[in-house]
Amino acid sequence: MDSKILAASSKHPKPVDHVFQYGTAGFRMKANLLDSVVFRVGLVAALRSRKLGGQTIGVMITASHNPPEDNGVKLVDPMGEMLENSWEAYSTELANAKDEDVVKVYKSLEEKLKINPDTASRVIYARDTRPSGPKLVQALIDALDATGTEYTDYKLLTTPQLHYLTRCTNTEGTPQSYGDVSEKGYYEKLGKAFKRAMKGKKTVGSVTVDCANGVGGPKLAELLKYIPTGSDGGVDIKIINDDVLKAEVLNHECGADYVKTKQRAPPSSKAGNNERCCSYDGDADRIIYYFTDPEHGFRLLDGDRIATLAASFIGDLAREAGLASELKIGVVQTAYANGASTKYVEKTLGLPVVCTPTGVKWLHHAATKFDVGVYFEANGHGTVVFSQQALKAFSTKEPESPAQASALETLRALTELINQTVGDALSDMLLVETILAHKSWTPKEWDLTYTDLPNRLVRVEVADRNIFKTTNAERTLVEPQGTQDRLDQLVSKFKDGRSFARASGTEDAVRVYAEAATRSEADDLASKIAALVK
Ligand code: NG1
Ligand code: ZN
Known part of the structure; x- marks a missing residue:
């Protein structure tokens, strides 16, 4: 095997002087730098699968919401979770090995992790619609062949x-x-669960779905064949930005990241006042809702809104099913969640909120501590996870009334409808549509549940972002010394003021977040904190 790895590796030389890091989103950069990285990620996938006794590991080639010329690669663990933390470091180590050391590092990992090279290894993989995808897939295949790994190519x-x-x-x-x-099994599962959860109801009006000109477009079109739409009741879906043939339009002036950061609808959207809209990102793991209010203009219904909507609906169902005292329901957020959403969950819904560092793997992990854990990043990445105890309670509890039976049936359908492995724009959208249909809500009623505190997120270019060290789920700076005290002093001068600064995990910058009672105060606070960390 060693000579095979050596020969294959020579076809995928590492760009000199480039340092790679497996970050919160795997490896991500300009596609022309990724060939050696994807090859070596293939080697890591083989090791990981062998370490886990031949369980199948997933490899996804995508750069999500990044521009079309970028690409990336990440690994998926057997139960569909993100790669275990310690393996991020092994991936980084192998990605940065000199070409002549690849086999040596591979063998040292094998030895250190006590991996039997004779154990079978299995991988499945897929890619998004970027033109650089097929060539990177070849680099992956070369690694899988060299390591004697069985694989299945799921294409797009x-x-x-x-x-x-x-x-x-x-x-x-x-x-x-x-x-x-x-x-097909994925569409069938979602389609069936959606029909069960909707119970013949219909959403008010239509929903316009902006697919960011990414892989979500053709996949949503396929999913529609499995769900009731238009005259059959269910949901009336209009697809826009689903051009996957013109590479340059991917994520261009559309998609969830554009809508969230620009706080505006994609210019291509023709939706009228009060019409429900949503945007996916380039690999369809994020979703953001929005609409135009005739009085207040553009209104964003972001990840915090989806989390609060889901928590409120599932909390009500658990009460109706007589399970409220048995099951621990909670919401997991990051420090970027709007303070008003946190207050709404704690005070109005009466549910606990846990705050974790940025990065879905932290949120997911914290959510599994609840029986029903609802987690979302404000940018629209999130889902709901159910414990074994919750699943058992939903399927075995004897209903004492038709209302209880109905609530239990809806809960069971939701556990099938929700993709519990990871945030999923298609599944999350069907969840939101189900809840809005049950409540007969337009986006206006959803928007009225609470009022977001005005906030501002700024990106600050600093000489060295690594000097910024945080604790308390990234809300408190421990280094540079004294900065947190000065930050606290500034914040204390603002009504409802809250602010924090942390080094980005994906960009060479520090992000400053600030919220306060009014727009101008939030802006003022953000610029003062930005000046402080600069
Ligand atoms: P960084 O660059 O670490 O702030 C960003 C997003 C995260 C997450 C990751 C991975 C914000 C403020 N940060 O992280 O939420 O999605 O990218 O894509 O949106
Ligand atoms: Zn994504």
């Missing part, structure tokens, strides 16, 4: 579809089976 998929398939592959034929191991 959304990131959450690959997470789904990874879990299905590893649970096939067991009592924990997550669904049929095929792309």
Whole structure:
């Protein structure tokens, strides 16, 4: 095997002087720098699979909301979760090895982790619509062939579809089976669960879906064949920005990241006042809702809104089902969640909120501590996870009334509708549509549940972002010394003021977030804190 790895590696030389890091979103950069990285990630996937006794590992080639010329690669663990933390460091180590040291580092990991090279290794993989994808897939295949790994190429998929398939592959034929191991199985599962959850209801008006000209477009079109639409009741979906043939339009002036950061609808959107709209990102693991209010203009319904909507609906159902005292329901957010949403969950919904550092893996992990854990980043990446106890309660509780039976049936349908492996724009959208249909809400009623505190997020270029060290889920700076005290003093002068600064994990910059009672105060506070950290 060593000579095979050596020969294959020579076809994928590492660009000199480039330092790679497996970050919160895997490896991500300009696609022309990624060839050696993807090859070596293939080696890591083989090691990881062998370490786990031949369980299947997922490899996704995507750069999500980044521009079309970028690409990236990330690994998916057997149950569809993100790669275990310690393996991020092994991936980084192998990605940065000199060409002549690749086999040596591979062998040293094998030895250190006590991996038996004779154990079978299995991988499944997919990519988004970027033109650089097929060439990078070849680099991956070369690594899988060199390591004697069995593999299945799922071609084009959304990131959450690959997470789904990874879990299905590893649970096939067991009592924990997550669904049929095929792309069709994914649509069938969602379609069936959506019909059950909707109970013949229909959403008010239509929803316009901006697919960011990414892989979500064709996949949503496919999903529509499995769900009730238009005259059958259900949901009336209008797809826009679904051009995957012109590479340059991917994420260009559209998509969830554009809408969230620019706080405006994509210019291509023709939706009228009060019409519900949503945007996916380039690999369809994020979703953001929005609409135009005739009085107040553009209104964003972001990840915090989806989390509060889901928590409120599931909390009500658990009460109606007589399970409220048995099940711990909670919401997980990051420090970027709007303070008004946190207050709404704690005070109005009466549910606990946990704050974790940025990065979905932290949120996901914290959510699994609840029986029903709702987690979302403000940017629209999130889902709901259910504990074994919750699943058991939903399926075994004897209903004492037709109302209880109905609530239990809706809860069971939701556990099938929600992609519990990872944030999933298609599944999250069907969840939101189900809740709005049950409540007969337009986006206006949803928007009225609470009022966001005015906030500002600024990106500050600094000489060295690594000097900024935080604690308390990134809300408190421990270094540079004294900075947090000065920050606190500035914040104390603002009504409802809150602010924090942390080094970005994906960009060479420090991000400053500030919120306060009014727009001008939030802006003022953000610029004062930005000046402080500069
Ligand atoms: P960084 O660059 O570490 O702030 C950003 C997003 C995260 C997350 C990651 C991964 C903000 C403020 N930060 O992280 O929420 O999505 O990218 O994509 O949106
Ligand atoms: Zn994404």
